[in-house]
Amino acid sequence: MTNLLSVCRIEYLIIDENFKILEKSLGLNHFTDIPNEVKPGQDARIVFPELEGLEDIFDAIRQGEQDNFELKGIMRSQDTDSPLYIDIRITNNIQENSSSNPLIILVEDSTERMVLEQSLFQGANEANLLLRNLKACKEYIDQIVTSMADALLVTTLSGKIKKINLAAQILLEYDEVDILGQSITKIIREVNSYPPIIGESIDIFQPQNINTLKKEVETFCYTKSGKKIPVAFSSSIVKTEVEHFQGYVYILRDITERKQAELAKQEFLAMISHEVRTPISSVIGIANLLLDSELTVEQKNFIEIIYTSGDSLLNIINDFLDFSKIQSGNLELEEEPFSLRNCINEAFYLLAPTAQEKGLKLTFLDTPKVPTMIVGDITRLRQVLINLLSNAIKFTETGSIEISVIIRKNSDINHSSAANTEEIQFSVKDTGIGIPSDRLERLFKAFSQVNSSMTRQYGGTGLGLAICKQLCELMGGRIWVESELNAGSTFYFTIAASVIPDESGSQERCPELAVPLRGSKLRAASCREGSGVENSEVKNYDNNANYHSPDSHKLRILLTEDNLVNQKIALKQLQSLGYSADVAVNGQEALQLLEKIPYDLILMDYQMPILDGLETTKEIYRWQESSFASGRRPVIIAMTANAMKEDKQMCLDAGMDDYLSKPVMKEKLAAVLEHWESMISKVKETAATEQTISTTHVGSVDLPIDWERLHQISENNLEFEFELLQIFVEDIQPRLEVMKIAITAHDFEQLTLQAHQIKGASANMGATTMHLAAQKLEQLADNQEHQGGTNFISELEEFVKRIQEFLIRSQESEL
Numbered sequence: 001m002t003n004l005l006s007v008c009r010i011e012y013l014i015i016d017e018n019f020k021i022l023e024k025s026l027g028l029n030h031f032t033d034i035p036n037e038v039k040p041g042q043d044a045r046i047v048f049p050e051l052e053g054l055e056d057i058f059d060a061i062r063q064g065e066q067d068n069f070e071l072k073g074i075m076r077s078q079d080t081d082s083p084l085y086i087d088i089r090i091t092n093n094i095q096e097n098s099s100s101n102p103l104i105i106l107v108e109d110s111t112e113r114m115v116l117e118q119s120l121f122q123g124a125n126e127a128n129l130l131l132r133n134l135k136a137c138k139e140y141i142d143q144i145v146t147s148m149a150d151a152l153l154v155t156t157l158s159g160k161i162k163k164i165n166l167a168a169q170i171l172l173e174y175d176e177v178d179i180l181g182q183s184i185t186k187i188i189r190e191v192n193s194y195p196p197i198i199g200e201s202i203d204i205f206q207p208q209n210i211n212t213l214k215k216e217v218e219t220f221c222y223t224k225s226g227k228k229i230p231v232a233f234s235s236s237i238v239k240t241e242v243e244h245f246q247g248y249v250y251i252l253r254d255i256t257e258r259k260q261a262e263l264a265k266q267e268f269l270a271m272i273s274h275e276v277r278t279p280i281s282s283v284i285g286i287a288n289l290l291l292d293s294e295l296t297v298e299q300k301n302f303i304e305i306i307y308t309s310g311d312s313l314l315n316i317i318n319d320f321l322d323f324s325k326i327q328s329g330n331l332e333l334e335e336e337p338f339s340l341r342n343c344i345n346e347a348f349y350l351l352a353p354t355a356q357e358k359g360l361k362l363t364f365l366d367t368p369k370v371p372t373m374i375v376g377d378i379t380r381l382r383q384v385l386i387n388l389l390s391n392a393i394k395f396t397e398t399g400s401i402e403i404s405v406i407i408r409k410n411s412d413i414n415h416s417s418a419a420n421t422e423e424i425q426f427s428v429k430d431t432g433i434g435i436p437s438d439r440l441e442r443l444f445k446a447f448s449q450v451n452s453s454m455t456r457q458y459g460g461t462g463l464g465l466a467i468c469k470q471l472c473e474l475m476g477g478r479i480w481v482e483s484e485l486n487a488g489s490t491f492y493f494t495i496a497a498s499v500i501p502d503e504s505g506s507q508e509r510c511p512e513l514a515v516p517l518r519g520s521k522l523r524a525a526s527c528r529e530g531s532g533v534e535n536s537e538v539k540n541y542d543n544n545a546n547y548h549s550p551d552s553h554k555l556r557i558l559l560t561e562d563n564l565v566n567q568k569i570a571l572k573q574l575q576s577l578g579y580s581a582d583v584a585v586n587g588q589e590a591l592q593l594l595e596k597i598p599y600d601l602i603l604m605d606y607q608m609p610i611l612d613g614l615e616t617t618k619e620i621y622r623w624q625e626s627s628f629a630s631g632r633r634p635v636i637i638a639m640t641a642n643a644m645k646e647d648k649q650m651c652l653d654a655g656m657d658d659y660l661s662k663p664v665m666k667e668k669l670a671a672v673l674e675h676w677e678s679m680i681s682k683v684k685e686t687a688a689t690e691q692t693i694s695t696t697h698v699g700s701v702d703l704p705i706d707w708e709r710l711h712q713i714s715e716n717n718l719e720f721e722f723e724l725l726q727i728f729v730e731d732i733q734p735r736l737e738v739m740k741i742a743i744t745a746h747d748f749e750q751l752t753l754q755a756h757q758i759k760g761a762s763a764n765m766g767a768t769t770m771h772l773a774a775q776k777l778e779q780l781a782d783n784q785e786h787q788g789g790t791n792f793i794s795e796l797e798e799f800v801k802r803i804q805e806f807l808i809r810s811q812e813s814e815l
Helices: 002-007 026-031 055-062 111-147 166-172 256-291 297-321 323-328 340-358 378-394 437-442 452-458 464-474 519-526 564-576 587-594 613-622 645-654 666-697 707-714 718-744 748-765 768-782 789-814
Strands: 010-015 021-024 068-077 084-092 103-109 151-156 161-164 217-222 228-239 246-254 336-339 361-365 373-376 400-408 421-430 479-484 488-500 557-560 581-584 601-604 635-640 658-661
Touching: 002 010, 010 026, 026 103, 055 068, 055 084, 055 103, 084 111, 151 166, 161 166, 166 246, 228 256, 256 297, 256 564, 297 340, 336 340, 340 361, 340 378, 340 400, 373 378, 378 400, 378 421, 378 464, 378 488, 437 479, 464 479, 464 488, 557 564, 557 587, 564 581, 564 666, 581 587, 587 613, 601 613, 601 666, 613 635, 613 645, 635 645, 635 666, 645 658, 658 666, 707 718, 707 748, 718 748, 718 789, 748 768, 768 789
Parallel strands: 361 400, 557 581, 557 601, 601 635, 635 658
Antiparallel strands: 010 021, 010 103, 068 084, 084 103, 151 161, 151 246, 217 228, 228 246, 336 373, 373 488, 400 421, 421 488, 479 488
16 A cells, blocks of 8 residues: 555555554655654644644544545645645545554645646636626727717628617618618618728738728718718728627718808808909909900000909909818819919019009019920919019018019929929018018918007908918928018019920010000900810900901800899990890890790809799700790800809709800800800701701601711611611610609619610710700719709600601601
């Protein structure tokens, strides 16, 4: 037994009934509190104090009432680096048969087990703590997600919705159980147009593809009830170890109020634009007409000042209206060639009278190195020059103001490497009051001045230099100032511009500008308003011999304008161009005239009483062509003081064919009329051909077909033409029925598809009117708007009906 215990690495101690040690193993000393005291005859309770108080248990074992007794995990060493634990088992000594009935105490090293148990216990505690922390974190995140004002949707990689928060349920009108498992495209139909693309193969394990928030974009989401809500949404690819989930998270923000605020802002700016530009347009228009009349030299100079001042004021007003666009980065610069000297001269010319009144000398330090022609935005450059020169004159009581220009080559600038692009630096130097050095940082901040007393003394909003700074930056440059109190200031600014080489080698220089520019050259230079005519050349129309005589024009024009001054200006311009026109003071009167008089073209004002230009145009498009006295819809050209880009788009979306912004320059009006006169002449010739064919074959059916094109397709094979028309009708009719269902169900995708098909087929057949109607219907569907769509479908049905009547009469005539 002793050998067996030794093999099992168990030490032992045999004691008598008085706890006296009778025998012990050799290795027992290692486990006792007092190793040197373990001797035969020693009380075992001194060696192992844990046995103290266990006398009753010892007696029970001797008497056979209990087999054994164990004490486990007794610490023998508190050294954390070398811990020692033992187990003690008390049992009968099975080797002895003496009457003394000795007991054996087995002692075993349990350090390894105890350390393992403690580690497991500690691990269990840590795991329990971690679990509690995870639960707390989950509750915390759930509370954040639940309390988010933005809607949150989590989807799988295939786009199936896995989770939505409370805000999403409210926004989308779905309960979570109803939407789970549905495709994200049910909510955001255009989601595939934005990254990340559903179903795209993305390496989710690449760090750059994980949790990268995509740039916020604006689109629409669709609710359970079918409501369309504008939202800004961003998306991110996510990957979690929990459940090994991979997918996308989408955050949607309802921007309905923002859009309403933007719309209100646009409407306010449009109203301000119209109300301010209308009287200025009248002043410029009258001045323009007077310049074409017989005037003395002095009178002409005065009128030119009125004209130029009004034009510059108009440009400044436009810039103020564009300020919000500059802030949002939506301002677009023109890229047109212009004379740099003329631009500077025009700024001098405008401000020369003010400088003369104060006795100030204006000087342009011209040099042969100043380029003659550059490419850029003359209006914005002139605005910066006028603002700086105006400030210099305002804050200078005596002395002079001078402007100079220097050129830096490509190597000196970093923002452009284009061929012939150079940095042009302007400086405007004055001998005025100067600016304290501690106030310079205020200059280029919006609505800020050096001090409040200057506002009272000199006036101004404090917005001019802020606009100059932003314009310079948009033109690839910057602006700064050097100033000394009571000694004057020098403002510097730069632009990046392409320089057009001067092939003639001549340089028109004016070291000191004293005589302003004259005549129509100035008017042409300052005219930068756009029209719907491309590549139209601005000509000098001072000599009316360039125009056709009134009898040479065959256009019947209706001028729809409520402002009496604008009426007189427009009629006078038309008269000088060789045209005549009738006048309607509102849209309702225009509609009445269209039923009686065959007008070819309408010059349509935007804002009018009773019925404005937009509603009038929409009503015109609701009419069947047979409702017009001319038998066809007239060309409509917007002529309005609303100059914002959104206004132009609204006019074109309403159905207007072209756009002129007031003040309407005679040169632009002439170009637009010339363009549309040629178009209308072609339509009339086509109509005459149709009438001839119609009369020859089937009576007087008025078909919306370009017969010349159809003849070219069929090579003048009449039978083939009838066959094409029959196939065309059979193809279009079922598409129209599908479109009716689609517009009722707000199925814009189907509506777009069918309108596109009809548009293409109509163009191939030469059915121009049908092509235009289908095109406008497709645009409505693309914008997911249904208003007006039914009218376009009715128009298409009417066209198809007329073609059917033509085919029936053709068959009858053959019989």
